[in-house]
Structures are given as structure tokens and as C-alpha cells.
Amino acid sequence: MQRAALSCVVVLATALGCDALPRSLHHRRDPRALVVAQAADVTGLDLARVLDNESVEVGQIVFEGLVRWRPETIDIEPGLAIAWQVSADGLHWVFTLRPGVVFHDGTPLDAAAVVFSFERVLDPHHPSYLAGDDAQYWRGLLKDIVRVTALGPTLVEIDVARPYAPLLGELAAFPIVSPAAVRRWGDDFMRHPVGTGAFAFEAWDPGDEVVVARFAGYWGPPPPLERIVFRVVIDARQRLVDLQSGSVDLAAGILPDEQAFVELHPDLALHHAASNDISYLAFNLTHPPFDDIRVRRAISHAINKVPIVKLAYQGRASAADSALSPGQLGYHLPATRYAYDPARARQLLAEAAAAGAFDPARTYRLYAPTTPRAYLPAPERVAHYLEAALAQVGVRIELILQPLPGHLAAIRRSEHDLALFGWIGDTGDPDNVLYVLLHSDNAVPGSTHNIAFYKNPEVDRLLVAAQAPIDPASRDRLYAQVQDRVAEDAPWVPIAHSEVVIAARAELDHVVVSPLGHPLYTLIRRKEPR
């Protein structure tokens, strides 16, 4: 009786529109916005001037290149250009631009804008030339571009000095910017990026968050999300707490120890994908005794990568033999491999010591970052393992652990004897790994790329040669030779290829992590409420 009366009351209350019984018991934020917890604030938003993971992640949403990677692959497909042709000699590329594309500021994309985007990086006489060091990376990548010219409103010709295969991969990452916005903001374009991406920059509250919003004028299918908030949550544990409380939808850089929690938690899901990255222990070849091949090989034998992968990566990685990861274009298992063999290591060191090339009494400085990266989720733990492993074979190590900026600065100053570091292929092209990390072009002080200062003319030649042919088979052959030679020379110990691990709320659907390490934000949607 009482129950009947009560249900009658409930019916009445419902009929009167009293929202006394919410449909969902989960109080959520605006469901159309996605909140992403990032481990660090962006350093800037001009994709041509940033290299750090967070900035690139945001920049790649706001900006687009002439071409792009097909989701979940590193295959190239049309982007802002719908077609392209290469001349027979491989020196002239003509791109046909997609019609009807507009920048977030409403200005149309045309050949002039594309030319502008290249010239501001490459042409020192250009009024908007990016003179600083931060564009050096792109200048290095694109240095073979001789000229970019507009053949018509929608036709752009890129002339290269020599046949250059990685160009397309680089163009997929190279941002096309709104000339009007660049002229308007000048150096402040770093804080007011204007591109053509599916999401437009909305706000950047430094140290707090970056917000991008769905761009109504986007040429492609509109993304399901309306807005993405990249929130800075430095502490990995806090990221997990936020994620688990629902105030954050998605977070990278989850501590390996905590991945079990994420996996076991019914409200959370762990997404992972093989990444194009490499973590390595580089020897500074300009610092003896690491100029000695025996020392380098000895240390290569001293490191057991399996426990590292298991213990520091929680199994979310594979032990590396080469700079390239298996499955990547041009990967080759090198002929020379350094199995875990402490005895052999000691023997080699003894030989070097005997030759006066190695001083066991000396302590060598091993620089390692403390900032977790996708390729190094527990850098300190790896560093400690390395220290122990080297100590085991008689190499004394002083660990210098510092956050990423300090680490980079030290490396630029070439202070390191050994350095633990890593790299994520930006373009998916092997050139972007091997050339960047091992060509003598990048072995210059101030560079953070070839931090081993490895200079092998043969390797240099092979790397340049591999840039020219367009057909993958010949490139594979060239890159195989490069990887064999590098393995022989052992300028660094490749440690692991990580898996990109993203923790996300279980209600997110279509969370696809690209091999480049970023979720594809244009695909993410929420599952329909149950």
C-alpha cells in the first residue's frame, strides 16, 4: 500500500517535470568536450617551431600538411593536396591543392599560402622568416628544397636539389599556415596558431591548458568531438586519479606500475600501439674512451634488454636491435647483434684497458632525463638499471638525472659521456630516424639529434643515397646496409621500441593511437550511454 502510494507520488512528480531522478547517475562534464591530461605544458603552438611531444600533439590537430598518413598506418594519402606528380628526374614535384579549403581565420588556402609556409622556414629574406633555432629542425629536413613556387591558384611546384624520397613523409608533418595570421601575429603566432585542421585553436592558458574547438569550416567530415582540452597534469599519479574520477578522459604517460590499475579498472581502458620510437644509450664518440669500438661493443654486451623491457616498460615494449622498429619501412635485423654477455663485455673492456683506451677507475657521466616520454616511460629506472649493468662489467657511472630541458641543454653542450635518450619518428620515414640520428650533418654541437656525434662517411653516403630513389625496394636495400654498418660501429645501444600507451575512460570509443604516438583525435567519440 505504502509502496503504491509512493510510486503514485513518483509518477506525479515525474509528470510535473521534477527532475528528481536523473537518467544517469554519473555526473559528467560537457560530454562533447574531451579532456586530455598532458604531462607537460606545450612549449608553443607553431608546429614549425616545436619538437616536444605535447606541442607536436596539439600542433598536428590544428595544422595539416599537403599530404597525411592514413589512420593507423604510415601510408601517405592526399591531404591539403589532392594529387601530385614527380618529374622523371625526381627534381620537380607539382601538387594540386584541394579546392574550397579555408584556414581557421577564414582566409582561403591557395598556392600562395603554401609557398608562404615554406618560405618562412627556408628563405632568410622572407619577411616572416623564422630566424631562431627552433626552426632549425625543419630547415635541416627540408634543406634539399630549392624552390617552392605557385604555378597557379591551386598548383604548387616544389623543386628539390636532388631526388628525395622522404619528402612526402616530411610534407605530411610540415604545417601549412595562414599567411594572414602569421603577418598579423608575427612571433606571437606561437600563441595564436591558425591552420586548416579539424580543430581550431581556441585558448592557451600557459601552465594550465590548451583548448581547441571543432572547426565548422573544415573540409573533411566533422569530428564527433566538439572541443578538446589539453590540461597540464604533471604528476602521473594525479593524471590517473583525474582519469579515474572522470575529470579527465584521456591521458598519456601513465606510469608502468599503474598500468595494472588501469587495466583492472572497469571504468578505464588501456590503449596501446607499436610506436615508431627508439630509446637508446648513446656514447659520446667525441669523449674517449667511447671513441673506441671495443668499449662500445663491451657496453653493448653488458646490457640485458629483456629485463629492462619487462621491468621498466611493464612489457609494453620490445627489445631493440636497430634504430628502426620492426614493421617500419626499411627495418632490417642487423647482421651484428650484441647479445647479453657480461663475460664478453668484461673481456672487451679488458682489451681496451690493456690498450690504454679505457680507464676502469674513471667515472663516466651518464645523462638521463627524469621526464617520462613515450619511448622512456620510466627513464630513471632504466638509468639505474644501466648503471648497475655497467657497474657489473666494471664501468663506473655517475648518473646525472634532470628534467628534459636541462637534459637537452646538457646534451647541446655535449657534456655527456653517455646519454639515455630516445626519438619518435616524426614522418614515419626511415630517413627521419636514421638520417636525423646518425648522419654527420646532425652531429654538430648544439644539435640534439646525433648526440653520439657519429660520423661515418659511408653511412652518410648511404643515407643520402637512400633519400633519392622513389621505389621502396632500393631504399630498403640501402637502409639495410646503413643498419648493418651502424650496428657494427655501435655508436649507441638501442634499448627498446616502446608501445604507445594511452589510458582512457572506458566510455571512449575509436581511440586509435597512431604509430607516431598520438591518438587520432578526429576519430574519438563517446559510446552511446547505456
Next chain:
Amino acid sequence: MTKGSIAEHRPRAAEGARRADRRGARRTGWLRRSIPMATLPVRPAPPQLRLKLRTKLVAAMASAALVPAVIVALLATGVILSSLETGLREDADRQLTVGLNLILRSVERLGDATAQLAESGDLAAALTSRPALDAWFGREQAHLTSARLQLLDPAGQVRYDRVVGGAEWRFRDAGVGPGDPAIAAGQVWGRGVSLIAVGDRVIVRAVTPIVDAGLALRGVLVLSMPLDGDFADAIKGALSADVLLGGASGTLETTFRGGPRDRPQPIRLAAGDRATALRGQRVIRNVDVDDGQYLIAVTALLDRRDHPVGLAGVAIDRGPLAATKRLAVRSLFAGGLAALAFALVLALFWSRRLGAPIAELHRGAIAVSHGDLDHRIDIPGGDELTDLATAFNQMTSTLQDNQARLAARMREIVALHDAGRAVSSVIDVEEVSRKIVDAVARTFDIQLTALWLVDPSPAGTARDAQLRVTAARARRGDAAVSDTAEAPAAAEALRPIAEEVHASRRALRLGSAGDDPRFGDAANRAGAPGPLVALPLDRQARVVGVLVVGRTESAHEPSDADLNLLTTFADQAGAAVDNALLYSEVREAREQLERKVELRTTELTQTNHELARALADLRETQAQLVLSERMAGLGLLVAGVAHEINSPTAAIRGSIDGLTGAVARLSRHGAAFAARAMPAAAGDVIEALAPVLAERALPTGVAARKTAREIAAALEALPGGPADAQTVASELADLGATPDEAVGLIDAVGGGGERVTAVVAALTDQVYLHRTASTVRHAVASIQRLVGALKRYSHLDHQAVRTEADLHEGLETTLALLHHALRDIVVERRFGTLPRVPVYVDELNQVWTNLIQNAQQALASRPGGGGRISIDTTVEGSWVVVRVTDNGPGVPAEALPRIFEPFFTTKPKGEGTGLGLGIARQIVQKHGGVMRCESEPGGTMFEVRLPIAGTEGPR
């Protein structure tokens, strides 16, 4: 009597009605209906629907007060309870989240603990000896939570197995055995923590490799911990709810009552809820257990591959909510009762206040409806109900007055009605008297009533007239009115009174007849010493009788109304008596009249026959007159036509006379030509020239002389011209020739005086012949034209049907025929454009002839003759209008209204029949048209209007 109520009167009225019914229901119908109506009982309402107004008021007021209060209270309670319920569910959901975190954090902590233990400095070293291990365990177990710790060597053999913090039985089957996948994982440095199902329990198992500094594998450390009731107790403290934990079977251990040995019965999840929870969704349910109600929230525990291994949940005691709910319902109920009681009291009070006066009014209404008009209502208070009561009382007293008046009126009406019927239905004097007396006796409370009639005395005066009692009624004792023998005798006693009234012709009214000095004796003798009224029966300024009404001594004096009624009776009685007297006379007179009428009818029939014959004669005469008018008109025409034909006939005859001589001369000219060897060209010239000259108008004398001079000059200039050029020229000029023609002629002759003369003579005759022929031709054409006009006029083909005709043609024809008569008159045609109109052409021509002739004759009477006739034709609306106007002397004003009458004429005797215009108007009317005339001195206008549509007029 006058104060008698309708109730007293009713039997008599009803009796009247019944009698009336016998005689003629139709006339008395209203009485029969109206009287029962007054006695209609008030029909009571059906008993089952009888709710007192007070009851209704109470119900309405109580529900008006209660319903909103109850609804609001119910709603408010519902909202509060449902929000409490929602809050509870949200709390359960939140607690489950927290609980899950606590569980998973414990799991994670176990993993961390395992990793830390494995890395705790000397474990790798301690693995070598059991005492070292014991020592290590002794050191470390303080840092450990409740778990089973197992150490394995690199080969996977268990070397050390201890339980930390907890009863052994909890961990009995929690550890790893040989071949466990956790061991294999640990052997390849695999590290991790997972949830696994063992039996119906969930076990947390953490595995980590034990490595030395060089990362070489020295052993494997496994920590296992069951997620059981004890574990639940451990985390319950951090929650504000009870914890539920169990395997996938759906049986959940609870923390409802503390104490490890006093574990309460586990609860079982329903199969559907279990399945839902194992799918990873949250189930929130109410469950009843022994000691109360709980709201539980349950979800699945998943292993690392997202397979469900068990269930975890929280339970929130619903006791406080249930208590709140009970309190709310109780308060609601109590409040509702209180409100109901209050509303009832209030409603009772107000309904009593309102109901009592209404009941009083109701009683009053019932009393009045039962006839108690003396009932009065007293309602104090001064509100609308008091006003209503006052109005009710007024209404009742008005009703009372009206009823009294109505009763009196009713009485009069019935009496009058009876009297009237007596008067109207009876013609015998004696019977009339009886009925009058009966009516009076019935109507009034009488002692004695009598009717005296004056016996007619043919030559007598009023004084001489004898009064005679014709009817009387008297009351015997107290019994009914009787028609006994003593009544006339008693009436006879009143003779002095009757005579006095007869003589004075005025009503006599005695308040108490017995006490009257003059008539007291008479009244006493008659036995009517009470109030007495004697009335004269006036009829056409004479008294035909006296009605005496004596009332019982006890009765009141008759009122004015009674007197009025009696007077009316008297009038009625007078009329009745008079009627009865007259009746015999009338009957006699009627018989005489019928005889006379018969005689007259015979005479009239004869006269009628004569009149019919005269009418036939008249019609014949009229037809003859019409015909003669037509013949007269035709005669006039014929006279004109004869003249017209005469002129060309005379011309033809004259021509014929001249022709004989001319033909003879022509033959002579031929001989002369031959004798003088006239060139052939001369003949040709003559033949060519003669018709030309014949057509030429003859020159006047002056012109001829001028031309002659010119011809002569031309001829003299001619070489070998005629000697007598002057004569030749003169003759040629008379013929009308020009000088050139003359020269041409002379040239053709070729000179020679005689030849020229002969040629001119021949030419002259030739021209004459041509001229004569032309004259005859014109005359014949003229005759032909006349004959044609005559034919058209009279329409010899005489069609009797209407034809679409041009009115102008008829007018022209008429004018042509009357041409002779119109010689001296200017005829002005002002013809408009007319449509063709369907007409009887010949009849209409007769109209035109008549009008034009009239005009012509009017003009002919003018001194000096001449004058003007104008004929106008126009279309006006749907009419064609023809107006014939003359400027003659006009029709005299006194004659104007009569001109269309037959035989009316202003012409001298013998000139006109006087029928023309009448016939013309008939013709026009036959066409559906109108004809009228306007005239004044100096002008007359006749107008004929004909409908274009051609309506057939009356024939």
C-alpha cells in the same frame, strides 16, 4: 362573498365548467384546464437523488480545502522522497567507485609491495639459505599486508611459503602451485599483478622477478591475497558503506556485522543482476536481508584481459531513508486528517449558516405551494437571504391579492358566460327570462330574484305598458334555490319596485329593503327584506324589463363589482329579451322578402338576355366601324394615288400625240436627205448628238440667245458656212447645242444652206423624239413606283406573322403614298439608327398613315397652309421610339384626354370616323408597345414606343 377564497368558489366554477363541457367543449376548454392546474400537487423529487444542500456544501468546501492540500503534500513528499532516493543511489554509485578504487589500490599496492620486496637489497642474496630467508622475512613481514608470500627459485620450485597477517585458512588455496602461469611469467622477468578466480573467490596475485644488480634472475616472488570478507572488512573503514565481495557465481560476502568469526550470511545476487554486473555494468538494487534493507551497488572485477573474475560492491543501509519515508507518510496522513477535520468543522458551520435561511425559504415556498398564502418568512441578518425573504413575503402577499381578484373575476366571467350563452342561444322570451334568473340565482347569494318584462303595447307609452313577471327564483328556507310556484307570487309582491324602476329607468339599490319607507312593505311581503337591487333592462332607449335581486338578510350589501356584474346582466338580459321580441318580427319580414326576391330575379333574368343581345350588336357594329375606318383611310390614299397616277398618264398621252407628227417629219427628213445627197457622216453626227441634247436641260431664253450668238459667229467664220447662220445658230442654241457641237455638225454636212437647214430640222425632231421617250420612261417609272408602294403598304401577300422589319421602310412607304397630300408640307426625317423590330408590317403601316394623316390634316387647318411634320426615330433602352410631330394648332386641352376614345373626333362631321387613333393605339398595344400624345397650341406630338424584343401584346 367577495372575500371568499378561490377554494370556496371552486365547486361552482367546476360545475359551470362541467356544464359547459356538455354543450361545447371548445368554448370552455380554458376553464377545464385552468382549474385543475391550480390544484396540481407539488411533485416530490425522486428520493434516491435527494442530497441536502447542506451536505453538498459540506462536501464541496471540504474537498476544496482538502484536495489541493493533499495534492501539494503528496507532491512535496514525493519530490523529497524521490530526491532522497536519488541521493541514496548516487551515494551508492559514488561509494562503489571509491570502493573499487580502494580494492584496486590494494591490488596495486600488493604489486608495489611485491616489487619492493623483490628489490629489497638482500633478497637475492638471502635466497641462498633458509636462515637468511627467515631473517629477511622477519624483517620484512612488518611492512607487509595480509598476504601469502611465496618465493621460488629460477627453476620455478617453491622455496619459501609463508602467510603474513591473517588466518591460515584464508590463504589455503590462494598460493601458486607448480605449472602456474604466474611462475612462467616471473621466470622471464615478467612482473605484474592480476586478479584471478580461484573457486568462487577472487585472488590478487602479484608476481615479480628477483634480480641481482646485473638484472640476472635469481628467483620469483609471488604474493597472493584473497578478496574475501576479511579483505572487505579491511577496506570498509575507509568507506561509509558496507562492502560486498565475491566470485562470479553471484554470492557476495558482506561486512554487515563486524568480526572475522561472526561472518554474516552472504547475499545472493539475482541471476539477471549478476549477468549485468559481470558485463561490467553497475547494478544498483534494493535488497532485504535479515537485519534490514540495503541499497547495493555491484560491478564486476576484471582481470587484465577484461574477463570478469568476480564481483565487488557496496551496500548502504536504507534504514534512515525508510525511517524518513515512514515519518513523511505519517506526517502526511496526520496532516491530511487534521486538514479534513478542520475543513469539516468549517464547512459544517458555514453550511448551517447558509442552510437554515434556505430551509426557511423552502418551507415558505412549500406552504405557498400548498395554498397557505398567509405564511411569512422572517430571516434576520441583513444579507441577501434577508432580502430574498422580504421579496418572498412581498411576492406572497401580492399573490394573495391577485388570487382574491382572480376569484372575483372568475365568478364574473362564468356568470357572464352563462348569461351570454343564454342570450345567444335562446329566442323564446320565456326561456330567456328563466335563464337570466337562473344565472343570477347561481351567481349570487339570493333570497329572491325576479325578471319583469314589459308587454309590448302597440301604441302605448311607457306609463301604459304592463309589467309582467316572466321568471322568478326564491330561496326556500336554507335550502337550495327553487323554482317553485310561490316564487312568482313573491315576485309579484315587488311590483311597486319594478314599476318604480321601469318608470325612472334607473337602478334602485336598497341596503336593507325591509326597512325602506317606500318599498319596505313590498320587500317584506316578498320575503326579501335584505339588500335589494333592481335594475332596468335598457334596450335601445327603452326599458324592456326590470331585474330584481333580493339578497338574504344576513348578506352584505352588493359591492360595486357585484353591481357592475348585475348591470352587465341586465344589459345582456335586455338584449336577449329584445332579440326574442324582434325574432318573430324578423321571421315575418323575411318571408315577405323572399317572395319579393323571387319576383325580382325573374325580371333580372329577362333584362340580362336583352343586354347580351345588345352587346353582340354592339360588337358587330364596332367591327364594322373598324373596317370602315380602314376603308376610309384607304379611300383617302386611293384619292392621292389616283392623282399621282394621273400626272404621268397625262404626260404619256401628250407625248403620244406629239410622236405621231414627229415620226411623219422624220420620214420626210429622210427623203430630203436623200434628195440633197447628204453625206453619210451627217446622219452619224445627228444620231450621236440627238441623245446628248435630249438629256440636256433646256436653256433659258437669255442663255439660248448668248449661245446662239457664239454659234453664229463660229458658223460665219466657217468657209462655206450657211447663209442664214443666224437662224441656224438660234435653232441649234434652242436645242441646247454648244458652238463646238454646232461647228462639228456643219462640218459634217459640208456646207450648203439648204442642207444645213434640213440637218438642223432633222436634229430638232430627233431631239424631240428622244425627249418624249425620256418623258414616257419617267412617267412609267413613276407609276411603277406608286404601284409598288401601294403593294407594300397593303401587303397584298398579307402575312399574319411578325417579321423583322425596318421601321424606316414602312415610314417611307407611307410618306410616298401620302406624297400628294403632303405637297405643301415640309417633311423632316430625323431618323436614328434602329434595329429591325418584329412587327405586323401592314398593321403598323396603318398606324403611320393615321399619324401622318392626322398631322397633315391638322396642318391643313392652318390659315395659309404649309407647316412642318417631323418624324423622329430613336432607340431608348429596350424600346424603339417613333415620334410624329406637327406644328399645327394643337389638340384642344379638353379633347386631349379623349382622343384615343372610339368615335371621338375633332374633325368636322363626315371627315373622320373618330376611330383612327383608337385603332392605332390598339395596334401598338398589340405589339406590346405604348402610344401617347402631347399637345399644346402650336404643336402636337404622337409617340409610339415598340419593344425591340417584340413582346406579344394582348390581342
